Amino acid sequence: MSTKLLLINPNNYKNPPVLPIGLEYIKESLRDYDCHVEILDLTFSKDILPEIKNVIENKGFDLIGLSIRNIDSCIYFNNEFFLPNFKKIIDYIKLFKIPIILGGSGFSASPKEILNYFQVDYGIIGPAEKAFPIFLELWKKNKIKEKIINGWQYGIDSELLPIRAIDLDYNKYLKNDGLVGFTTHVGCSNQCPYCIEANKKVHHRKIKNIIKEIEILINNGYIHYHLSDSEFNQDLKFCKRFCRELARKKFDFKWTLYMKPTPYDEEMFQLLSESNAYLITLSVDSYDKIQKRNNYSYDDLEKIIKYCKKYNIELVIDLLTGYPYESIESTKKIIGFFKKNRPKSVGISFYYRLFNNTELSDLIKKDHKLQEKLTRSFLDNEDCLNPIFYHQYNKEDIQELIEDEDLFKIAGISLEVNYQL
Numbered sequence: 001m002s003t004k005l006l007l008i009n010p011n012n013y014k015n016p017p018v019l020p021i022g023l024e025y026i027k028e029s030l031r032d033y034d035c036h037v038e039i040l041d042l043t044f045s046k047d048i049l050p051e052i053k054n055v056i057e058n059k060g061f062d063l064i065g066l067s068i069r070n071i072d073s074c075i076y077f078n079n080e081f082f083l084p085n086f087k088k089i090i091d092y093i094k095l096f097k098i099p100i101i102l103g104g105s106g107f108s109a110s111p112k113e114i115l116n117y118f119q120v121d122y123g124i125i126g127p128a129e130k131a132f133p134i135f136l137e138l139w140k141k142n143k144i145k146e147k148i149i150n151g152w153q154y155g156i157d158s159e160l161l162p163i164r165a166i167d168l169d170y171n172k173y174l175k176n177d178g179l180v181g182f183t184t185h186v187g188c189s190n191q192c193p194y195c196i197e198a199n200k201k202v203h204h205r206k207i208k209n210i211i212k213e214i215e216i217l218i219n220n221g222y223i224h225y226h227l228s229d230s231e232f233n234q235d236l237k238f239c240k241r242f243c244r245e246l247a248r249k250k251f252d253f254k255w256t257l258y259m260k261p262t263p264y265d266e267e268m269f270q271l272l273s274e275s276n277a278y279l280i281t282l283s284v285d286s287y288d289k290i291q292k293r294n295n296y297s298y299d300d301l302e303k304i305i306k307y308c309k310k311y312n313i314e315l316v317i318d319l320l321t322g323y324p325y326e327s328i329e330s331t332k333k334i335i336g337f338f339k340k341n342r343p344k345s346v347g348i349s350f351y352y353r354l355f356n357n358t359e360l361s362d363l364i365k366k367d368h369k370l371q372e373k374l375t376r377s378f379l380d381n382e383d384c385l386n387p388i389f390y391h392q393y394n395k396e397d398i399q400e401l402i403e404d405e406d407l408f409k410i411a412g413i414s415l416e417v418n419y420q421l
Contacts, residue, residue, distance in 0.1 A: 003035045003140060006061040008052075010089045011069045012043050013080065017178040019168060020067055021228060022104065022128070025183075028162035029129040035136060039167035042089075044176075049092050056096050063139070064098050065132075066090065068106035068114065072387045076351035076375065077395075077412030079387050082106075083117060090118050101135070103128050103151075109196040109355050111148050113383040126151035127186045127203070129160055155203040156186055161212055165220055174224075179256075180217060181228035184210055184242060188230050190260055191293045192285070193359035194323075194352050202234045207242050211249060218253050227257040231283065236263040243271035254278045258318075261296035266307055273311035280313055282343075286321040286334035298337060305341050315343040318411075322350040322392040324363060324370050331393070335401050335408070342407060349411040350398055351375070351389040356382075364390060 007027065009020035020041060027037045038059065045051050056064075066086070073080045093100060101122040107114050108125045115123050122144065124131050131151035138144050170180060187202035188195075214225070233239050256279035257272075272280070282304060285291055308315040317338065321331045331350075338346050354361045354374075361384060364370045371378045375389040382388070395410060402408040 003033075003063065003136065004059065004061045005030070005035055005037045005063050005065065005136075006055065006059065007037060007039045007065045007067070008089075008093075009039070009041045009043060009067055009069075010048075010086050011067070011082070012045065012048075012085075013070075013073065013082065014043070014176055015073075017043050017173050017176050018069065019170065019173050019178060019181055020069070021162075021164070021181050021183070023067055024162050024164045024167065025160065026065070026103075026128050026132050027167065028160055029157055030133055030136070033133055033136065041168050044169075044172050048089060052089065052092060056093070056098070061098055063101065063136075064093055065101045065103060066093075067104035068102055069104050070106040071109060071114075071385060072353075073412075074353050075349065075412035076353075076387075076389045076391070077410065079412070081387055083114070083385060087118060090120060094120075099139075103132075105197075110357075110383065110385060113356060113385050115147060117383075117385055122147050122149070124149045124151050126200070127154070127156045129157045130154035152187075152200060155201070156205065158204065158206050159209060160205065161209045164213070164217060165222070170222060174222075179224055179226040180222045181226050182210065182214055182217075183228045184232065184238070185229055185234060187234070189234055190231065192290060193293075193363075194320075194355075196355050196358060197230050198358070204235065204238055207238075207245055210242065211245055214246070214251065214253070215249065218251050223253040225253060225255040227255060230258065231260040232257045233259050233263055233268070236265065236268060240268055240271055243268070243275040243277075246275040247271060251276065256281070258283065260294065261291075261300050261304060262294065264300070264304060264307075266303075266310075269304075269307035269311045269313065273313055277313060279316065280308060281316045281318055283318045284320070284334070285323070286319065286330050287323045287326040288330065290323065301337070302341050305343055308343070317343050317346040319346055319348050320350075320352070321348065323352065324360070324367070324390065324392075326392070332401060338407065339405065346408050347411045348398055348402070348408055350393045351391045354384045354388045354390060356384045360390070 007023045023039050030037055040055050042048050100120040103124040111123050111125050128151050131149050131154045135149050185204040187200040188197045192198050254276045258281045260283050
């Protein structure tokens with residue numbers, strides 16, 4: 001008998017709303033399995049629990065999966081903690097006595113802690129395209145040995161070509177300033193000490209399938225895209241091949257992306273421009289120790305700004321400053337650099353969100369003086385689910401350094417994202 005699976009997106013944060021394309025990818029990964037999959041998107045639901053009840057009672061599902069995209073909004077100012085509302089949804093679903101499995105980037109940030117918080121059955125860390133079918137086969141045979149499945153162990157289906165915009169109402173997202181996303185890979189080779197995605201093996205998708213996925217969406221009328229990769233330029237050769245193939249298609253569309261400072265060369269920016277990339281968000285750290293760890297310098301930043309201007313690509317900087325033991329001179333240096341070498345804008349974050357199992361949280365656990373600079377008390381059994389931030393500076397300190405220049409924006413004060421600027 002076919003397994004009936006319901007995939008739920010419980011995320012209703014709308015600044016801006018983000019399409020749960022991971023659920024579309026999972027549905028496609030199960031196409032060849034004996035599994036009937038439906039997606040319930042609650043982003044724009046006005047009456048969540050009755051909507052869930054109506055779907056579950058009428059369909060008789062065997063298993064329910066929920067995607068936890070974020071634990072909170074991650075920025076200190078105007079922070080929103082999402083898990084309490086998700087818990088109301090999950091506690092309600094439990095009334096139907098259907099097994100629950102969790103996934104998504106938010107779940108992957110703190111899987112043991114979140115599984116304990118919600119008291120649910122199973123979870124998948126990282127990519128689920130290969131892991132979910134494996135889990136499903138074991139679950140049907142009652143052979144699950146571990147509650148948490150490591151999707152990084154299995155990677156992705158590089159040949160996957162998801163059929164999209166069927167289960168989700170894309171137009172609702174677009175009307176509310178959302179964008180259509182696509183992915184080229186999962187994983188990140190950077191070694192940022194505060195990041196949950198650091199040092200994850202990179203798995204690329206097949207370029208021809210990515211292009212075909214975009215082409216199908218464009219033919220359905222969707223022409224504005226945001227790359228869903230954490231950082232596009234993990235592999236320079238792959239990036240240039242992808243942009244070259246995308247440019248050859250001459251699609252009538254535009255796209256925006258996140259990048260890290262290295263690797264790059266001038267040709268990559270030329271190809272990005274030719275493939276209709278119009279905006280890059282570049283992730284930058286002011287602390288020289290983190291810069292060195294990730295193999296870049298101020299010279300690289302200067303070249304990237306020059307290349308973006310040369311090829312008419314707007315550049316926005318996501319700047320992190322004030323890491324433990326970093327000096328005020330380091331922060332002054334990076335602000336002075338961007339005053340001289342001006343991108344479109346610089347968003348400054350100086351509150352570091354703590355997550356368990358990162359170098360930053362381990363450092364703070366060991367140094368009680370650093371704990372004095374947290375936004376709340378650090379508990380003996382701290383799970384970092386309830387948002388907790390480390391900071392050296394307050395808002396007034398940074399405002400004094402940027403001297404009211406319009407170039408700089410303090411992250412979180414305004415709810416606009418980079419493509420809305």
